[in-house]
Amino acid sequence: MRKFVGLGLAAALAFSLTACGGGDSADSGSKEAAAGNDAAAETTTAAGNESNDAALAAEGGAFKIGVIGPLTGPAAAYGIAVQNGVDLAIKEINAAGGVNGAVLEMNSQDDEHDPEKSVNAYNTLKDWEMQMLVGAVTSKPCIAVAAESANDNLFQITPSGSAVECAAPENVFRVCFADPAQGTASAQYIGEHKLGSKIAIIYDSSTEYSSGIRESFVAEAANQGLEIVADEAFTADTNTDFSVQLDKAKDAGADLVFMPIYYQEASVILKQASDKEFAPVFFGVDGMDGILSVENFDTSLAEGVMLLTPFSATEEGSKAFTDAYMAAYGIEPNQFAADAYDAVYAIKAAAEEAGISPDMDASAICDAMKTAMTEITIDGLTGEGMTWDAAGETGKAPKAVKIVNGVYEMQ
Amino acid sequence: MNKKKVRMQNGITYGIVVGCWILVQIMDKTGHMTSLLRGILVPLCMYSILAISLNLTVGILGELSLGHAGFMCVGAFSGAFFTKCMENVLPNLQVRFFLAILIGAAMAGVCGILIGIPVLRLKGDYLAIVTLAFGEIIKNLINVMYIGLDQNGFHFSIKDTMSLGMDETGVVIIKGAQGITGTPKASTFLIAVALLLITLLIVLNLIHSRAGRAIMSIRDNRIAAESIGINITKYKLMAFSISAALAGVAGVLYAHNLSTLAATPKNFGYNMSIMILVFVVLGGLGNIRGSMIAAVILTLLPELLRGLNDYRMLIYAIVLIVMMLFNSSPKAIELRSVLMERFKKGKEPAAKEEA
Numbered sequence: 001m002r003k004f005v006g007l008g009l010a011a012a013l014a015f016s017l018t019a020c021g022g023g024d025s026a027d028s029g030s031k032e033a034a035a036g037n038d039a040a041a042e043t044t045t046a047a048g049n050e051s052n053d054a055a056l057a058a059e060g061g062a063f064k065i066g067v068i069g070p071l072t073g074p075a076a077a078y079g080i081a082v083q084n085g086v087d088l089a090i091k092e093i094n095a096a097g098g099v100n101g102a103v104l105e106m107n108s109q110d111d112e113h114d115p116e117k118s119v120n121a122y123n124t125l126k127d128w129e130m131q132m133l134v135g136a137v138t139s140k141p142c143i144a145v146a147a148e149s150a151n152d153n154l155f156q157i158t159p160s161g162s163a164v165e166c167a168a169p170e171n172v173f174r175v176c177f178a179d180p181a182q183g184t185a186s187a188q189y190i191g192e193h194k195l196g197s198k199i200a201i202i203y204d205s206s207t208e209y210s211s212g213i214r215e216s217f218v219a220e221a222a223n224q225g226l227e228i229v230a231d232e233a234f235t236a237d238t239n240t241d242f243s244v245q246l247d248k249a250k251d252a253g254a255d256l257v258f259m260p261i262y263y264q265e266a267s268v269i270l271k272q273a274s275d276k277e278f279a280p281v282f283f284g285v286d287g288m289d290g291i292l293s294v295e296n297f298d299t300s301l302a303e304g305v306m307l308l309t310p311f312s313a314t315e316e317g318s319k320a321f322t323d324a325y326m327a328a329y330g331i332e333p334n335q336f337a338a339d340a341y342d343a344v345y346a347i348k349a350a351a352e353e354a355g356i357s358p359d360m361d362a363s364a365i366c367d368a369m370k371t372a373m374t375e376i377t378i379d380g381l382t383g384e385g386m387t388w389d390a391a392g393e394t395g396k397a398p399k400a401v402k403i404v405n406g407v408y409e410m411q
Numbered sequence: 412m413n414k415k416k417v418r419m420q421n422g423i424t425y426g427i428v429v430g431c432w433i434l435v436q437i438m439d440k441t442g443h444m445t446s447l448l449r450g451i452l453v454p455l456c457m458y459s460i461l462a463i464s465l466n467l468t469v470g471i472l473g474e475l476s477l478g479h480a481g482f483m484c485v486g487a488f489s490g491a492f493f494t495k496c497m498e499n500v501l502p503n504l505q506v507r508f509f510l511a512i513l514i515g516a517a518m519a520g521v522c523g524i525l526i527g528i529p530v531l532r533l534k535g536d537y538l539a540i541v542t543l544a545f546g547e548i549i550k551n552l553i554n555v556m557y558i559g560l561d562q563n564g565f566h567f568s569i570k571d572t573m574s575l576g577m578d579e580t581g582v583v584i585i586k587g588a589q590g591i592t593g594t595p596k597a598s599t600f601l602i603a604v605a606l607l608l609i610t611l612l613i614v615l616n617l618i619h620s621r622a623g624r625a626i627m628s629i630r631d632n633r634i635a636a637e638s639i640g641i642n643i644t645k646y647k648l649m650a651f652s653i654s655a656a657l658a659g660v661a662g663v664l665y666a667h668n669l670s671t672l673a674a675t676p677k678n679f680g681y682n683m684s685i686m687i688l689v690f691v692v693l694g695g696l697g698n699i700r701g702s703m704i705a706a707v708i709l710t711l712l713p714e715l716l717r718g719l720n721d722y723r724m725l726i727y728a729i730v731l732i733v734m735m736l737f738n739s740s741p742k743a744i745e746l747r748s749v750l751m752e753r754f755k756k757g758k759e760p761a762a763k764e765e766a
Contacts, residue, residue, distance in 0.1 A: 119450055211587060
């Protein structure tokens, strides 16, 4: 029997290893994985810098800011970007004299993109006496952490948790758009600018991000007089061949294809569409950001693709940030890093508005911050004149960009 | 004589659990508890229950199952579904949670029987593959399922929330890949420990009962067992479905410990099934106490290693390999017994001197 179990276990292990390998290459390109390693190396240096900050903190005290995100596993690219964004913003703020005379101190914990682990990460940070939280990075862990932080009345701002429930408790604010807001905004943009009338949708039904955006897009499309001629789903298991979906869209005579998906899959779709000589307008959302950096992807195929994104690394306003980020971490920042950077500056603005000091306890800070957040207006990387309502949602206009000659061009 | 020994061994197992509970209470009162430890208590009990229940299938019945997370998934979703549906009918959370545990266990148990009837005809690796597939089917089914509730009753769809066709009073309960959100946090350490003790009670009593001996005889020699008139199918099904029901209980605990529940590969996929199997194999096949301890150690380890930052998962894997070698490689066992003997020899003269 033991022999059988051993054999079975070995087989299962081998199976899971190959499966993991497959998942990895699908989720994040090898380039990004390498970049992740670079960033991980940076993290260790960042950890070394913490002690410097602590020494600096002697006079004014230090606000303890926790970060929760996936630093390992297939979603690590997002978590590391957020960690870097927070780190960069904190360094800048501390160098410029801190917040209310106090410095900011960061501690980031890995949640492996798992709600259960994110709660453990949250509790670890609580033991560290965290006073404010930036995170969690991904939606599901964010919902789990938000329930805990609401219970403790601890101020939380998520850079990128886009599911509606992420910001449901009143102590949670978010920098990115909620999923439905993106779908609605996309439909409105397409309707107003008359980009197309026969719409095909290709979406990933296995992620809530994609299906959430698609749902609100479909609902709003009816109001905008857009006709949805094809509505095709794929799942994480079938994200390498899209010929069926593209054929259906082509046969239905679609003049615009809406793709609320991540850039990896989008790059494959663009390639296959060009092989089929199918050239409608391709319209994406913020997950499409990064399409120009996909390895072995002919960027000329992305010519004319439009996407709704809050951040573009090549844009004039984000140049200083992009340069500083590239210098510090060696990779180009994505929108997750920009969201995190904005989150820290929102904390700074609100903390100054509320006049909090590091010797207050987390609950008192949260009460003061909750009101202050609704009173501030900041010009961030992901939007100008960003404000927040009491529900924690941000009010900013989405920017539409078009890829022209291999760079983003603002519309 | 033998009975006495068994009773003592079981007593130690219960004693460990109760002792841990008392220790936690003392630490809590004296303010030595960290938030991390407090947060991880329920998962520790949950993984222990899972390990014990899988040990019933793998160690006692001797069949390799790789779909344990599937049963846990069934329990988690049926339990959380019940608590969400009955929110207005049964306002008392404790009562709802208690019923949810029963429902979760029953649903997982029924699934165990349904899967068991055709599947238990297979042996060894074949059974492992089929249970693996079952776990994946459950996960994928739940990922396409949309269930809503409005004044007219339940609505079901496998497309999206809009095709549910609910009126304005409708609430979506299971939302496809997004799962169930907003499950009340009802799992407490006390309940979790009580469930762990009940699990131990069921499994340990089963092992030392007539049925348990019949189950073990099937494991040891199926032909001999059959020849003396043991109903193989009945006892196999019995062990398998009890194991599934207990996994369902763990699932309900899991669902009510987090406010979000989705069937992702991480929590209900084969990775989880293999993780539970690792607990069982590390703790020792058929060794209930061992699998419980292994579950606790392997769940605590990655959390305690958080200080190591990026090297955490690497160290975790290395520790796992070392522990497996130490526990089961023949050389290590030999070394251990030699050390044990030396330790005893060293002790004996000391004892004599004292006398």
